[in-house]
Amino acid sequence: MKRLLPRTGSVIMKRDRAVGGHGNLVITTNEDVHAVGAMETLHVTDTCDLTELVTAAGLAETFAPMGEVVVEEFLPDCRSVYAEVRCPLPPEEPQILNTGSLRTGEDPPVLAGLELPLADVSDDVGKIFTDGALRLARLMQTLGYQGLASIDAVISPDGTVRFNEVNARLGGSTHLDVIATVLLGKNWADGHVLLSRFSVPSPPFTTLVDGLARNGLAWDRAAREGVVIASDDTEASGTVEYVVLAPTWSRCRALEAELHAYLAESVQPAEH
Template sequence: MATLHIGNVKTEEMSGDPGLLTRDQLVLAGCAAERALWFARDGDVVVLPAAPGEAFVEHVTRTTGVRAASLRIVVPPAGRAGAPVLTADRLADERLHAELRAALDGRAPDRVQAYYPDAAVVALAGALGAAHAVPGHAFLAQGGAAAANSKALFRAVAAGIGIPVAPGETAAGPAAAAAAVARHFAAGHPVILKRELQSAGEGNEIVSPHAGVAPLGAERVTVLDAAAVRAHLEERWPWLTDGGRGRLVVERYLPGVRPVYAEYLVTGAGVEHTGEGELLMAPVLDGVVVPVPDLAPDARAELLRLTRRLCEAYRAIGYRGTMSVDGLVTPGGDVLLNETNSRLSGATHLHDVIARAAGPGRTLLDRGGWAVPSFAAAARRLAATGRAFDPSTRTGTLLTCDFTRLDGTVGYCVVAAGIDAVRHEEAEVRGLFAPAARS
């Protein structure tokens, strides 16, 4: 029973032309793709854009109890965007297919799990005689991944089944978008503009008729008077719509809300809740806390009720796989839903692997940006100081992602009994290396 894991972060469909991304964005995506190793079990095959570091593989497999030697890690020839990400042409390469057949000993995989399960993934599985091993393959082969991840379709589905969302609409052109923004500006409200397909706030922009708006979910706020809105949108339209391929979501920006999410596994048998958490924004995604700390029971119940109902709607049209639904909790305690992420999320490994190891009564805080001399040095320092995750106490810190080739940092997950203990331990871990220790 072998699973084929595909770390295709930043696909063309999800993030647009990779040629328009910066080198750092591409390398970051390649590092994030290595999270696929958290899901691997003995005998599995993992397709990654580049070979992961030995220290990272050893750390992950020691945590999961997988025999590292049993894993087959396959890296396809570089594609049109080079080596950092798995573009569709790399998945279609016959040399990759041949190497996968060899790694699988000529057998078809029993299951295919991709970060972003699109038509290119279904085609690769089909070349291995295993299209059926991709959950929801018939839906995905017809472009279903783009539909299931579309912020525009989300608003339509949510409105159709009575799910509360932020006031707004979807615009197909600059004129319609400008009219929508003008209506919000006339009432004194700032607006968040959202690309149809993107993630982690990277495709969002906030515009406001007045200063003093703190950004949350977008890098910056642009202050515009009513007369400048149309010109601004026409200038930004190619970026906001991925060169005109997508639609633009125009929503009232709601200051003071808490970004949260709930995650599910959608199968033919039903919808299974796998976890929920809070999205930390500074001003775009800066970490995840699992579960949401200090969330009122009524708000949590409403978050789970609404997100499950939305997942059932997507299940009815054929989507299968992991589905993470983002929401907002207002200062008054109301819950609004925000978007769907019908793919593996940046928190799926937390729910499916780490939270299970941690068990009940534990809080997880996952972040990036810890500057270290090397991944191996960070792992050694955690162990030497007694701060590495200990299964017997179900507390400590795990290294969840290796970003050292990008900027000399690692991703980490602190596990402790409650949010206060987690934040205290995070401060201790971040102080383990003085700035002078970096090389």
């Protein structure tokens, strides 16, 4: 923390085995920083007393019971992006399967879904990102890795790409890409876009499916757009993960807004 904090005024502390921002904590000397990607932001004025800082950060067995804490430089106002790659056996070259951006919730501002494919970046920045992801994938090949991997980066407002994480496993976009491929074909991202969100409060599954059809939101094979339920957890937590597919971002966001309006009317407030 002492080494990294002076560089940008902020560091992020991550539980090594947490996911999606849960357990993350940002420590900053900048009062204006309200971090995205962390459960909490801790504003400090004096970093000389490391013991006091560690105590304030809650670094105890209850904070990281399953593994080490990773401390990273935190860059505010960056965009979190990813590329899912397939690492085959050499000499076959790695292949990018899909790309996208991470979506965050409001409270807490942690991972809440994805949008595919990667959009709103210049061609030059996009090429730097995809070329870098493939270079990392080739490195993984030399280490003997074979399979899928999700390679993460952050893009700063000036277009600088910084790679910060590699997940050598199925990623959060794997099933989304499969759903879109089944419905639209292998090169679905050439003509469609996708929005997803998980842990969304929902009525019971059968009620939800009927409501989507009744409101014209369900997947329409002829129109090649609509809502698909990617996972159903209504019995355990009263939530679902949804996917919205449409030919354009504006149409996709309009369908998502209609879906949220329907859900707001359909979900009963929790009793206390």
